Amino acid sequence: EAQVTQNPRYLITVTGKKxxxxxxxxxxxxxxxWYRQDPGLGLRQIYYSMNVEVTDKGDVPEGYKVxxxxxxxxxxxxxxxxxxxxxxYFCASSLLGESYExxxxxxxxxxxx
Amino acid sequence: xxxxxxxxxxxFVQEKEAVTLDCTYDTSDQSYxxxxxxxxxxxEMIFLIYQGSYDEQNATEGRYSLNFQKARKSANLVIxxxxxxxxxxxFCAMRERGSSASKIIxxxxxxxxxxx
Numbered sequence: 001e002a003q004v005t006q007n008p009r010y011l012i013t014v015t016g017k018k019x020x021x022x023x024x025x026x027x028x029x030x031x032x033x034w035y036r037q038d039p040g041l042g043l044r045q046i047y048y049s050m051n052v053e054v055t056d057k058g059d060v061p062e063g064y065k066v067x068x069x070x071x072x073x074x075x076x077x078x079x080x081x082x083x084x085x086x087x088x089y090f091c092a093s094s095l096l097g098e099s100y101e102x103x104x105x106x107x108x109x110x111x112x113x
Numbered sequence: 114x115x116x117x118x119x120x121x122x123x124x125f126v127q128e129k130e131a132v133t134l135d136c137t138y139d140t141s142d143q144s145y146x147x148x149x150x151x152x153x154x155x156x157e158m159i160f161l162i163y164q165g166s167y168d169e170q171n172a173t174e175g176r177y178s179l180n181f182q183k184a185r186k187s188a189n190l191v192i193x194x195x196x197x198x199x200x201x202x203x204f205c206a207m208r209e210r211g212s213s214a215s216k217i218i219x220x221x222x223x224x225x226x227x228x229x
Contacts, residue, residue: 033217041221042204043206048215056215059218088156092158098165099165100146104157106156
């Protein structure tokens with residue numbers, strides 16, 4: 001089954017404790033992206049990757065890191081989480097091009113206290 | 114700069130009626146794609162429909178159609194014969210060809226509630 005998986009689905013952590021949210025896709029997509037969803041703001045792009053070892057900033061990259069060492073995986077790293085990073089996070093993947101829809105993971109709800 | 118505007122934070126519609134969700138966009142690119150996604154209360158993001166900037170016909174997918182008016186930079190989603198299961202958040206999104214179609218932006222969403 002074609003899918004994007006994210007782990008964990010729910011996470012409560014404390015300020016400053018490094019965490020990683022994993023994302024994996026099995027569709028051989030070149031493009032992968034991370035978004036955060038906040039009420040009234042829709043989805044905002046954090047980072048994206050067009051292929052292995054190619055990553056770039058989206059609209060809200062501050063406080064986040066990513067890496068793309070393998071085509072299927074695109075982890076999101078919060079090295080020192082803060083309460084303003086409490087949000088719902090989505091990973092997505094797609095083929096590269098303006099006509100291709102994205103496939104989304106189930107989301108990770110992160111709470112930073 | 115890219116921008117997507119959804120001006121209806123929430124809408125209530127009677128079951129079986131048609132509903133139009135508004136989306137306007139701003140881009141300087143000539144080639145781009147417009148997408149609508151549905152997010153039910155369970156949280157997953159579901160792709161509904163795509164419209165290319167060079168498509169001459171409005172896109173349709175079952176009960177969903179996209180009213181594309183390029184000169185006005187609008188891409189409204191029309192749901193015909195609404196059903197209770199259509200109650201959800203709806204997001205409009207745009208993907209430009211420039212920068213290898215890398216950046217994707219979303220609107221703030223419209224919460225649609227269907228009344229029985």
